[in-house]
Amino acid sequence: MDNYTKVLLDESEIPTQWYNVVPDLPTPPPPPLHPGTREPIGPDDLAPLFPMALIMQEVSEESYIDIPGEVLDVYRLWRPSPLFRARRLEAALDTPAKIFYKYEGVSPAGSHKPNTSVPQAYYNHQEGITKLTTETGAGQWGSALAFACAQYGIECEVWQVAASYEVKPHRKTMMEIWGASVHSSPSDVTEFGRSLLADDPQHPGSLGIAISEAVSMAVEDPTTRYALGSVLNHVLLHQTVIGEEALLQLAKVGETPDVLVGCTGGGSNFGGLSFPFLREKLKGKMNPTIRCVEPAACPSLTKGEYRYDFGDTAGMTPLVKMHTLGHSFIPDPIHAGGLRYHGMAPLVSHLYETGLVEAESIGQTECFTAALEFARTEGIVPAPEPTHAIAAAVREALRCKESGEEKVILTALCGHGHLDLAAYENFLSGEMVDHELSQASLDTAMAAVPVFD
Numbered sequence: 001m002d003n004y005t006k007v008l009l010d011e012s013e014i015p016t017q018w019y020n021v022v023p024d025l026p027t028p029p030p031p032p033l034h035p036g037t038r039e040p041i042g043p044d045d046l047a048p049l050f051p052m053a054l055i056m057q058e059v060s061e062e063s064y065i066d067i068p069g070e071v072l073d074v075y076r077l078w079r080p081s082p083l084f085r086a087r088r089l090e091a092a093l094d095t096p097a098k099i100f101y102k103y104e105g106v107s108p109a110g111s112h113k114p115n116t117s118v119p120q121a122y123y124n125h126q127e128g129i130t131k132l133t134t135e136t137g138a139g140q141w142g143s144a145l146a147f148a149c150a151q152y153g154i155e156c157e158v159w160q161v162a163a164s165y166e167v168k169p170h171r172k173t174m175m176e177i178w179g180a181s182v183h184s185s186p187s188d189v190t191e192f193g194r195s196l197l198a199d200d201p202q203h204p205g206s207l208g209i210a211i212s213e214a215v216s217m218a219v220e221d222p223t224t225r226y227a228l229g230s231v232l233n234h235v236l237l238h239q240t241v242i243g244e245e246a247l248l249q250l251a252k253v254g255e256t257p258d259v260l261v262g263c264t265g266g267g268s269n270f271g272g273l274s275f276p277f278l279r280e281k282l283k284g285k286m287n288p289t290i291r292c293v294e295p296a297a298c299p300s301l302t303k304g305e306y307r308y309d310f311g312d313t314a315g316m317t318p319l320v321k322m323h324t325l326g327h328s329f330i331p332d333p334i335h336a337g338g339l340r341y342h343g344m345a346p347l348v349s350h351l352y353e354t355g356l357v358e359a360e361s362i363g364q365t366e367c368f369t370a371a372l373e374f375a376r377t378e379g380i381v382p383a384p385e386p387t388h389a390i391a392a393a394v395r396e397a398l399r400c401k402e403s404g405e406e407k408v409i410l411t412a413l414c415g416h417g418h419l420d421l422a423a424y425e426n427f428l429s430g431e432m433v434d435h436e437l438s439q440a441s442l443d444t445a446m447a448a449v450p451v452f453d
Helices: 052-058 069-075 087-093 114-126 140-152 162-167 169-177 191-199 207-218 233-239 241-252 268-282 346-353 364-378 387-403 421-428 439-446
Strands: 017-019 064-066 083-085 098-103 131-136 155-161 181-185 224-226 259-263 289-295 305-310 319-324 358-362 408-413
Touching (some): 017 233, 098 241, 241 408, 268 408, 358 364, 387 408
Parallel strands (some): 259 289
Antiparallel strands (some): 017 064, 305 319
């Protein structure tokens, strides 16, 4: 069967369970540690930040967790999402490879993020929480949480990284449409933010700083909790609806991926697409190469160290073992704001450390070159984040052109770029430059990472 460009599912085929990869791994990932005692944390240690239902998902040893009916009702606004074969891109590249992309830009917020924002808002609402705080890089997560909070009548307060806040003003507008309040981070709302602005009034911010601000506000109020858009186990768990649907869609057309590539910042999009395929690989049912793709300016997997580190800049969060550039690392203000995080999800880091996935980094000019070709052939303007996966898919397709191999390449186009056109303007005008992480910057940030005997 080869007469397809778009592969659809009907509503009855929306996954009714999230997949937890942890029980299927050959070795378990290291546990998170309490920032004070440096002993493994228990559920009660996380209670000031998250509702107990999410905490139980974070530490779950069950392979599958039922999706609540109320969450499925909201999912039906956009799920199942389509799987496309990029035939016009294939033709432009003159490659024998088949390129498939799972398109998550059909969600209300225009990205994959509502897959987890909706259940997070739902579980908080179930526990009587009336307000959620969060951070956002490019604004996709903040938009998704604002949308989700609106579904359950919860107040939403967002700290957006200053570098993105300045160049993506319409993300702020979108969040405000759904009722959220938005601050540029570092902000004058928190003590930590004020201290950073005192040293540098033009501070570009980072996701680690924005996390610190959002967490500090959440712990002060028993009716407020914190919501995270990536990195943690329960977030990656919720995103597995992407991969589960993609498995069904590829099966409908008799295809199996040889290579799976996904952009990685905190790891939620990559984990959501890849974990169900990794399950099938571990069972011996398929054998795809699974590859993380990250920005050259923020290469936590390819240049970071596998260490216990804080998830935020101020050191308020639990210590998690991950590939990190150091919690004090301030990335260059590249356009892929959602990938500007100092660490990688502990689960993704563990998979990389044990050799179950690969990783590569790509500069933003190559990414936008690939994005332009994608937009001009496939018609969709990608968000800056998935341009990294598109560039990696193009690299793989061109290798197939040279070798004559007819590989099946799969990626997730995790969002559209309709609110990121300033980045494309910067590229089209020839002003975009690549930022390479210097060893001196890395050494300085890593010096602040906790040392364990």
